[in-house]
Amino acid sequence: MKIDSVDFFYLAMPVVTTAGDGSQDALVVRVQAGGHVGWGECEAAPLPSIAAFVCPMSHGACRPVSASVLGETLDGPEDIQRIAAVLAFNSMDLLQAAHTWSGIEMALWDLLGHVRGEPAWKLLGYKKAYPKTPYASVLFGTTPDQTLARAKEIRAKGFRAAKFGWAPYGDSLEGDIAQVEAARQGLGPDGILLIDAGQIFAEDVEAAAQRIASLAANKATWLEEPFGGHAYEAYGQLAKRSGSVKLAGGEAAHNRHMAQHLIDYGHVGFVQIDCGRIGGLWPAKQVADYAVKKGVTYVNHTFTSNLALSASLQPYAGLSDSRICEYPTALSSLATELTTSRIAPNANGEIEVPDAPGLGVTINPAALKTYAVDVEIKVKSRTIFAPPKI
Amino acid sequence: MKIDSVDFFYLAMPVVTTAGDGSQDALVVRVQAGGHVGWGECEAAPLPSIAAFVCPMSHGACRPVSASVLGETLDGPEDIQRIAAVLAFNSMDLLQAAHTWSGIEMALWDLLGHVRGEPAWKLLGYKKAYPKTPYASVLFGTTPDQTLARAKEIRAKGFRAAKFGWAPYGDSLEGDIAQVEAARQGLGPDGILLIDAGQIFAEDVEAAAQRIASLAANKATWLEEPFGGHAYEAYGQLAKRSGSVKLAGGEAAHNRHMAQHLIDYGHVGFVQIDCGRIGGLWPAKQVADYAVKKGVTYVNHTFTSNLALSASLQPYAGLSDSRICEYPTALSSLATELTTSRIAPNANGEIEVPDAPGLGVTINPAALKTYAVDVEIKVKSRTIFAPPKI
Numbered sequence: 001m002k003i004d005s006v007d008f009f010y011l012a013m014p015v016v017t018t019a020g021d022g023s024q025d026a027l028v029v030r031v032q033a034g035g036h037v038g039w040g041e042c043e044a045a046p047l048p049s050i051a052a053f054v055c056p057m058s059h060g061a062c063r064p065v066s067a068s069v070l071g072e073t074l075d076g077p078e079d080i081q082r083i084a085a086v087l088a089f090n091s092m093d094l095l096q097a098a099h100t101w102s103g104i105e106m107a108l109w110d111l112l113g114h115v116r117g118e119p120a121w122k123l124l125g126y127k128k129a130y131p132k133t134p135y136a137s138v139l140f141g142t143t144p145d146q147t148l149a150r151a152k153e154i155r156a157k158g159f160r161a162a163k164f165g166w167a168p169y170g171d172s173l174e175g176d177i178a179q180v181e182a183a184r185q186g187l188g189p190d191g192i193l194l195i196d197a198g199q200i201f202a203e204d205v206e207a208a209a210q211r212i213a214s215l216a217a218n219k220a221t222w223l224e225e226p227f228g229g230h231a232y233e234a235y236g237q238l239a240k241r242s243g244s245v246k247l248a249g250g251e252a253a254h255n256r257h258m259a260q261h262l263i264d265y266g267h268v269g270f271v272q273i274d275c276g277r278i279g280g281l282w283p284a285k286q287v288a289d290y291a292v293k294k295g296v297t298y299v300n301h302t303f304t305s306n307l308a309l310s311a312s313l314q315p316y317a318g319l320s321d322s323r324i325c326e327y328p329t330a331l332s333s334l335a336t337e338l339t340t341s342r343i344a345p346n347a348n349g350e351i352e353v354p355d356a357p358g359l360g361v362t363i364n365p366a367a368l369k370t371y372a373v374d375v376e377i378k379v380k381s382r383t384i385f386a387p388p389k390i
Numbered sequence: 391m392k393i394d395s396v397d398f399f400y401l402a403m404p405v406v407t408t409a410g411d412g413s414q415d416a417l418v419v420r421v422q423a424g425g426h427v428g429w430g431e432c433e434a435a436p437l438p439s440i441a442a443f444v445c446p447m448s449h450g451a452c453r454p455v456s457a458s459v460l461g462e463t464l465d466g467p468e469d470i471q472r473i474a475a476v477l478a479f480n481s482m483d484l485l486q487a488a489h490t491w492s493g494i495e496m497a498l499w500d501l502l503g504h505v506r507g508e509p510a511w512k513l514l515g516y517k518k519a520y521p522k523t524p525y526a527s528v529l530f531g532t533t534p535d536q537t538l539a540r541a542k543e544i545r546a547k548g549f550r551a552a553k554f555g556w557a558p559y560g561d562s563l564e565g566d567i568a569q570v571e572a573a574r575q576g577l578g579p580d581g582i583l584l585i586d587a588g589q590i591f592a593e594d595v596e597a598a599a600q601r602i603a604s605l606a607a608n609k610a611t612w613l614e615e616p617f618g619g620h621a622y623e624a625y626g627q628l629a630k631r632s633g634s635v636k637l638a639g640g641e642a643a644h645n646r647h648m649a650q651h652l653i654d655y656g657h658v659g660f661v662q663i664d665c666g667r668i669g670g671l672w673p674a675k676q677v678a679d680y681a682v683k684k685g686v687t688y689v690n691h692t693f694t695s696n697l698a699l700s701a702s703l704q705p706y707a708g709l710s711d712s713r714i715c716e717y718p719t720a721l722s723s724l725a726t727e728l729t730t731s732r733i734a735p736n737a738n739g740e741i742e743v744p745d746a747p748g749l750g751v752t753i754n755p756a757a758l759k760t761y762a763v764d765v766e767i768k769v770k771s772r773t774i775f776a777p778p779k780i
Contacts, residue, residue, distance in 0.1 A: 018450035022483075025448045044452050044483040047445035047769070048438045052486070055437035056763075058415045060408035061588070062434050085592070088618065092589060093412075093434040095644055095667075096442070096486035198451070199482060202475070228478065230647035254485055257620035265655065277485075373446075376768040379437070 001034030001074050001115075006066065006104055007388035008053065010046040011371035013332050020139055020166045020198065022303040023328065023335035028368065029103035030388070031111055033074050038111025039363050041308045042103030043276025047375065049103070052096040054377060054384045062093035065100045077123055080108050081282055098254035098279050105280025106311045106359065113358030119314070120359055124285045126318025131350035134327030135161035135194055137303060140169055144182035151186025154329070158349045161324055162187055163224070165196030170207075177214040184218040192324065194248070196224040203227055203234045212238075215245045222248040222270050229258070235266030248272055251301040256283040256290075263296050272326070274301040275311045284315035288322075298322045305335040306343045310359040317353040325351055337367040365390050391424030391464050391505075396456065396494055397778035398443065400436040401761035403722050410529055410556045410588065412693040413718065413725035418758065419493035420778070421501055423464050428501025429753050431698045432493030433666030435486075437765065439493075442486040444767060444774045452483035455490045467513055470498050471672055488644040488669050495670025496701045496749065503748030509704070510749055514675045516708025521740035524717030525551035525584055527693060530559055534572035541576020544719070548739045551714055552577055553614070555586030560597075567604040574608040582714065584638070586614040593617055593624045602628075605635045612638040612660050619648070625656030638662055641691040646673040646680075653686050662716070664691040665701045674705035678712075688712045695725040696733045700749040707743040715741055727757040755780050 012025035027046035031038045042049045053065045068087040073079055084105065091097040109120040121129050136159045141147040147164060154162045164183045169176055184193055195215060201208040208226040215223055223245055227234040229252025239247050246269025253259040254277050262268050271291050273284045291298040298319060300312035309327070316322045327345075328335075340362045346352055354360025368390050377385040402415035417436035421428045432439045443455045458477035463469055474495065481487040499510040511519050526549045531537040537554060544552045554573045559566055574583050585605060591598040598616040605613055613635055617624040619642025629637050636659025643649040644667050652658050661681050663674045681688040688709060690702035699717070706712045717735075718725075730752045736742055744750025758780050767775040 012446065016447050016449065018447070018453070020450050022449050022452070025446070044485070045442070045445055045448050045454075047767075048441040048484065048486045051438040051441035052435070055435050056402065056415070057406050057408070058435050059406065059412050060410050062412070063408070064435075088592075089589065092619075092642070094438065095434070095489050096438045099485050199479065202479075228647075229482075230645055230651075232647070232651065252482070255620055257618070257622070261620075261622065261651065261655075265651075374768075374770050376766075377437075378764075378766040378768075380764050 003031060003033045003069055003072050003074050005032045006053065006069055008050050009368050009388065010050065010373040010375055011334055011368065012373045013334050013371065021330070021332065023305065023332040026304060026334060026338065027103060028338065029107045031104060031107040033111055036111050036115050038107035038114065038358060039307060040103040040106030040110060040311065041276055041305060042099050043274050043304065043308070044099055048096045049100040050375065050385055051377065052094055052100040056379060058093070061090065063090045065091055065097050069104060074108060074112065077112065080105060084279060084282065099277055102276045102278065102280045105282065106275060109281050110358035117357050119355055119357065120281060121314045121317035121353060124281060124314060129317035129353040129355060130320045131346070131352045132313065132325035133161055133323050134159060134325055134345055134351045135163050135192060136329040137163045137326050138330055139166055140164045140179050142168065144178040147179050148182040148186040151183050155187055155191060158345065160349060161192030161194065163194035163196055163326070166198040169197055170200030173210055176211055180214050180218045180220065193218060193220045194222050194224065195220050197226045199225050199228050201226045203231045205234050205237045208238050209241050212242050212245055216243055220245050222246045224248040224272070225251070232261055232265035235262065235268060239267035246270055253278050255279060256286045259287040260290050263291065263294050268296065270297045270299050272299045272301040273315065275315065276308055281311060281314050288316045288319060292319065299324060300326050302326050303328050305331070305338040306341065307339055307359065307361050307363070309343055310354050310361045313353045314359070327351060334367065334371045337364055337370070340364045393421060393423045393459055393462050393464050395422045396443065396459055398440050399758050399778065400440065400763040400765050401724055401758065402763045403724050403761065411720070411722065413695065413722040416694060416724060416728065417493060418728065419497045421494060421497040423501055426501050426505050428497035428504065428748060429697060430493040430496030430500060430701065431666055431695060432489050433664050433694065433698070434489055438486045439490040440765065440775055441767065442484055442490040446769060448483070451480065453480045455481055455487050459494060464498060464502065467502065470495060474669060474672065489667055492666045492668065492670045495672065496665060499671050500748035507747050509745055509747065510671060511704045511707035511743060514671060514704060519707035519743040519745060520710045521736065521742045522703065522715035523551055523713050524549065524735055524741045525553050525582060525714055526719040527553045527716050528720055529556055530554045530569050532558065534568040537569050538572040538576040541573050545577055545581060548735060550739060551582035551584065553584035553586055553716070556588040559587055560590030563600050566601055570604050570608045570610065583608060583610045584612050584614065585610050587616045589615050589618050591616045593621045595624050595627045598628050599631050602632050602635055606633055610635050612636045614638040614662070615641070622651055622655035625652065625658060629657035636660055643668050645669060646676045649677040650680050653681065653684050658686065660687045660689050662689045662691040663705065665705065666698055671701060671704050678706045678709060682709065689714060690716050692716050693718050695721070695728040696731065697729055697749065697751045697753070699733055700744050700751045703743045704749070717741060724757065724761045727754055727760070730754045
């Protein structure tokens with residue numbers, strides 16, 4: 001087959017706020033090859049990712065993503081790896097390329113899976129997919145009381161694990177302690193409690209270290225992203241002092257090297273990969289293999305649709321020891337409506353990786369219309385991007 | 391002062407080819423604050439970098455670059471650092487943001503320098519600027535004979551140092567040996583010979599290691615970018631085997647951490663920073679300080695205009711031991727005409743960092759017109775980007 005077309009659907013909620021909710025917009029990718037269709041989703045800023053696909057070439061090592069994808073042969077997984085390598089070279093100087101490619105790469109696995117009648121995780125080399133224990137991923141309440149209520153609600157819904165994140169965490173030591181205590185109290189003594197600092201401490205190891213005692217006292221399993229994605233030294237220093245509380249990070253990785261460096265130099269206990277940023281399923285699978293070798297637990301990072309969730313589960317579907325998965329529970333209507341199929345906890349409260357061709361998720365064409373953002377990019381009076389037909 | 395406006399001028403040659411010539415297009419930035427003007431230049435893909443400035447917000451940690459810049463206070467260097475920190479947080483998930491910010495950051499130093507009547511290197515903390523020995527930065531010829539002629543020509547022009555790069559280097563061991571020998575022969579026994587592999591070996595340490603003997607025999611000072619920008623392990627392994635030939639790299643760094651990691655884990659002998667990518671002058675200065683501490687030599691990476699060249703010289707202007715600088719000698723007419731002032735070798739064949747306010751370079755408005763690329767970006771029928779007025 002040849003890759004005939006790559007289309008980008010820029011979707012957004014009518015109002016986008018500064019809330020830490022990544023599901024307020026989406027960049028959905030449709031790839032067509034040999035009469036087959038595959039779907040993927042790029043994480044983060046849609047417009048720059050579209051621009052990285054359609055932009056004019058700057059020079060030989062700064063070509064648009066389209067130049068390495070359109071018209072290429074796609075007959076098996078090795079073609080996806082080959083295209084990724086060509087792209088890495090041809091778009092070496094185009095920073096945004098990794099995010100653009102991530103959604104395309106997912107769609108290529110989805111498409112190949114449909115052609116072969118196999119789930120993507122089988123194409124990635126796994127024989128079996130193991131169910132995961134979902135953790136509800138939510139924001140801290142503005143007050144500890146709100147967090148307590150939120151934690152109880154999560155527990156009442158049947159979740160055994162929950163992650164609380166971001167603002168107001170980091171505002172004050174006392175406030176943070178109260179928030180973590182409230183989360184533990186609401187979740188109950190046997191719940192898996194995860195805390196996400198959202199990079200608030202930048203590189204300030206001491207500030208982060210002050211929080212460890214309360215995290216340990218409240219049996220938090222991990223402290224996620226205390227620092228910037230590249231601050232490996234800060235991670236490494238805190239890891240030495242964090243005792244039973246493991247560090248978690250990796251969502252910012254836009255190539256497998258970054259994730260591996262966070263393992264090797266940052267000494268995280270959990271590596272969290274967003275397939276919509278790292279370059280899709282294949283580099284994520286390589287990180288999963290690397291994590292196993294290094295005794296680190298792989299976890300998905302997902303805060304958007306069920307399409308992104310399915311994609312993010314595939315690279316570690318076959319790892320029986322990687323037990324938990326991030327499961328967004330407060331999605332926008334856009335993200336909820338994007339797929340007609342739903343990935344929901346089973347009777348045991350566990351998430352099963354779809355055992356269906358490709359990513360095993362069906363796109364809802366109505367959502368592509370309802371939430372479409374009208375974008376036009378013209379260069380030299382020629383339209384190089386307009387919303388595709390559904 | 392408040393930052394009143396940030397304008398992007400997308401310029402390009404009438405025809406852009408796949409040649410490894412980064413001066414075929416440019417993204418020039420004009421910042422206005424308190425009635426003053428500053429200029430900067432973003433490296434690489436103009437359209438995605440523009441999109442990163444104007445795009446709609448995706449969520450609180452994925453805001454457009456504009457959201458952290460427009461209307462901000464600019465009274466001194468500390469404001470530039472503050473804005474950079476705010477931006478890093480607000481645009482955490484917007485990968486291209488670093489490239490966009492780089493040109494703006496340069497322009498802010500230029501503007502501040504004009505306000506204070508001081509060159510940017512003084513604002514960065516240096517008391518004195520030391521002249522640099524320029525190396526002519528050129529591509530290998532298609533054949534060794536062409537490379538020989540090119541090297542002789544460079545020497546005849548008065549250059550004592552030259553860097554040869556990219557294709558066909560890496561095609562075959564025999565070919566590479568012949569190319570390096572030709573370059574050395576043309577340059578003469580006392581010339582400083584530098585070789586740039588342009589990431590051709592990806593992560594293949596053995597392939598790169600096979601070239602070391604010929605590089606050592608021909609007294610190459612460095613082998614630049616044998617591997618991908620993130621392949622620290624490959625760098626580190628090759629560094630152990632490269633003897634008198636030091637490794638050089640760092641141009642891909644889009645934050646100071648990446649450059650520091652290449653020093654710490656990749657064990658390069660030379661760290662090469664492009665101010666148009668790393669986030670401008672301030673992170674580059676931090677890398678320069680770090681390099682001194684680690685016994686590594688800082689070098690600029692520049693393959694575009696004299697505006698970019700001046701910017702790239704500022705962060706290490708005051709380091710007397712960092713003797714050489716990259717000096718592009720085969721610029722497009724666009725890059726040549728962009729500035730009316732020229733940074734050219736002095737009577738001793740050395741490059742003096744401009745001792746004039748800001749970046750010390752004057753923009754040629756005619757070039758902004760001649761090479762303008764007509765771009766329009768519309769979102770929801772509203773034009774969010776169009777070429778600015780000159």
